[in-house]
Amino acid sequence: MKVTGLLYDQTRRSACGWAVFRITYRDGSNLPNRLHSVRDCSHRDAKRYTFTYRDVYQVELKVCSEATSRPSLTCQYAGTWKTLYLSK
Numbered sequence: 001m002k003v004t005g006l007l008y009d010q011t012r013r014s015a016c017g018w019a020v021f022r023i024t025y026r027d028g029s030n031l032p033n034r035l036h037s038v039r040d041c042s043h044r045d046a047k048r049y050t051f052t053y054r055d056v057y058q059v060e061l062k063v064c065s066e067a068t069s070r071p072s073l074t075c076q077y078a079g080t081w082k083t084l085y086l087s088k
Helices: 073-077
Strands: 002-007 016-025 033-040 047-052 056-066 082-086
Touching: 002 016, 002 033, 016 073, 033 047, 056 073
Parallel strands: none
Antiparallel strands: 002 047, 016 033, 016 056, 056 082
């Protein structure tokens, strides 16, 4: 599955906009997941992103605003995920 899009950072200058994707894929009879994160600190222009995964079962998205180099545990685990794709 190929995921493409634009991330707009509409935070204050002290933070960056994050799009955190949780990709659940098939591995035999298991459904493990991986995180794929996109960060934009431009405060003006959109950041384009594209990534590809194979054997995808589900794609979920969470948007955060943080001044960190990686999404925090709070960003990753607090709140709810928005389902973008679910395989039949």
